Amino acid sequence: SGAVVHLLSETGTQVPVRLNIKTDVEAATAAAAAAVRGMTGAGTLYLVQVTKVPAEEMFVEKRLVLTADFTGRVLAVSAPQSTLFGFPGSELLGSCLADSVDLFADWRERSGEGQMQMLLLALLDKEQEMPGTSWRVRVHAPPSAHEGELPPLPGHVRTAKAKLSCSACLQVELDEDGDGGAIADSSAMGALGDDSNN
Structure with a gap:
């Protein structure tokens, strides 16, 4: 109901x-x-x-707004209880966008952790040039603090576990009214479909 x-x-x-x-x-x-x-x-x-x-x-139920700083660290989630992407939105708090959004992960892999600001500025520049611009991305749960705690069984080779991901539409805008006067990047992500394959 x-x-x-x-x-x-x-x-x-x-x-x-x-x-x-x-x-x-x-x-x-x-x-x-x-x-x-x-x-x-x-x-x-x-x-x-x-x-x-x-x-x-x-569309309120199909949108999750993240506020991140220019290092890509998620500072706030609009609906922490939302399971829009198959995991609680609260799991994104404190994580880096590159840990759960493929666009940011690819950039970090190519350019390094310290270059996240360049990508965010480029996305913001494109948004200013063409308001409403969005990017199709894949979203998956960030690594949890408990991952990898168990030691491997003797004689057993541990294989990498594929993460389930969902398609999403990413929009970026500048939040000039951020807490403490900090400029933050607000990434609105809404599910495009329920295709939960990798």
Whole structure:
């Protein structure tokens, strides 16, 4: 109950709606009493409330906004409880964008850890040149603090475990109102699909 779903209109267009399903307590009590008396047709009455969802609200569940500094370190997550990418958004806090977004990982691999600011500035420059510019990226969970804690079994070769990732659309904008006057990079990432393959 409460999730956004799509219904088809008479013209065949999808209409985003939110369903709220409730049980009518009085009807359920009457149905239970009728069942005790042996009457047929007893059951539970469900009330379904359908509310049209405004366009701007429709994408809220499909967006995760990250605030990062120019080193790529994630300082804030808009919805820490969100599992949009298959892991809690809170796992991104304190991690580097390069640990979970392929575009940043590739850049770090080619240019080094200290050059993350150059990529962020280039992305911001492109955003200023063409507002609304976005990049298709792959997102996966950052390495956890517990990864690799167990020693390998004797005589067993440990193989690298492939990480599951999701497609996303990355947009970058400058947050000039950051805490403490710091300039931060806000990366809005929304899922493009649920293809969770590597």
